Amino acid sequence: MTEAAQATRRTPGTPCWVSLMVHSLGTTEDFYADLFGWEYVAGPEQLGPYVRALLDGQEVAGIGEMPPDRHLPVAWTTYLATDDADATAEAIRSCGGTVAVGPLDAGIAGRVAICSDPLGAIFGIWQAASRMGTQLHGAPGTPVWNELVTQDSSTVGKFYEHVFGHEALTHETASDDFDYLTLRLEGRPVAAVHGVGRSLPHDRGPHWMAYFEVADTDEAAARVAGLGGRVVEPPREGPHGRVATVADPEGAVFTLVRSHPET
Incomplete structure (x- = not known):
C-alpha cells in the first residue's frame, strides 16, 4: 500500500x-x-x-x-x-x-x-489506490449518513456482519414497531439498517439511502421542488435530526438532514 x-x-x-x-x-x-x-x-x-x-x-x-x-x-x-x-x-x-x-x-x-x-x-x-472517497465531512452539501432500507433488519444485518465485520446492534429507540439496527466498526456507528416490512416502496425495493447535510431542512426541501425535483416525504424529526426525503429531476431519491448538535 x-x-x-x-x-x-x-x-x-x-x-x-x-x-x-x-x-x-x-x-x-x-x-x-x-x-x-x-x-x-x-x-x-x-x-x-x-x-x-x-x-x-x-x-x-x-x-x-x-x-x-x-x-x-x-x-x-x-x-x-x-x-x-x-x-x-x-x-x-x-x-x-x-x-x-x-x-x-x-x-x-x-x-x-x-x-x-x-x-x-x-x-x-x-x-x-491513491485516495479514498469523500474528503469533506459535516459541512452542508456533504454526505453524512447512509441507511439501508429493507424488509427486515435481522437477516440482512447478518450479511453485513459476515462480509464486512460490522457489529449490528439494536438501536436504543427500536421497538416492536420500529425495526432499526446500527452497524458499528471499532465501536463507532458507521451506518444503519431500517426494517420497514410491508411499508417498503414497491417501486424501489430494498435500497441504501444517502443522507446529505443541510443548514435548514425545510428551506432545502423547498429548494429541491423549485429546482425541478420533488419532495417524497416532507420535513420531519428523525433519529439523527430534522430530515426530508426528496428526489432530483431524474428521480434519484436522497435524504436531507439537519443533524442534531451531538450527532
Missing part, C-alpha cells in the same frame, strides 16, 4: 463514497450545484462520462452518465471501503449476495465493484 493510500485508508466496511448514474449529466450537475453549491472536475475516464463533485476544493460525491442504450433506475449508490475488492466480492457471493459489475480498475481511484445484498439492495465496494 502506498503512503498516500495509508494516509486516506478507511476501515473496511465504512461508507466512503456516494455516486449517481444519470441519463443527463449536465442537467444533473446544474441541479446539485444549485442545491448544494457543488463544483465539478472530470474523471476518472475509466468510468466513462463522470465527474467528481467538490466543495471548497474537496471531493464529496460522484456523478456519471449512463450509455444512451441503458435504461436503469436512477439512484444514489453507497460505496463501502475494502482493502481487497476481489476478496470482498467473493465473500459477498458466498454469503448470498450478488456481484453485478467488477471488480474493475478505476485508474488512480483504485478498484471498484457494484454488488447487491441477499434482499437486493445495491451497493458498491471500493479498494482505494
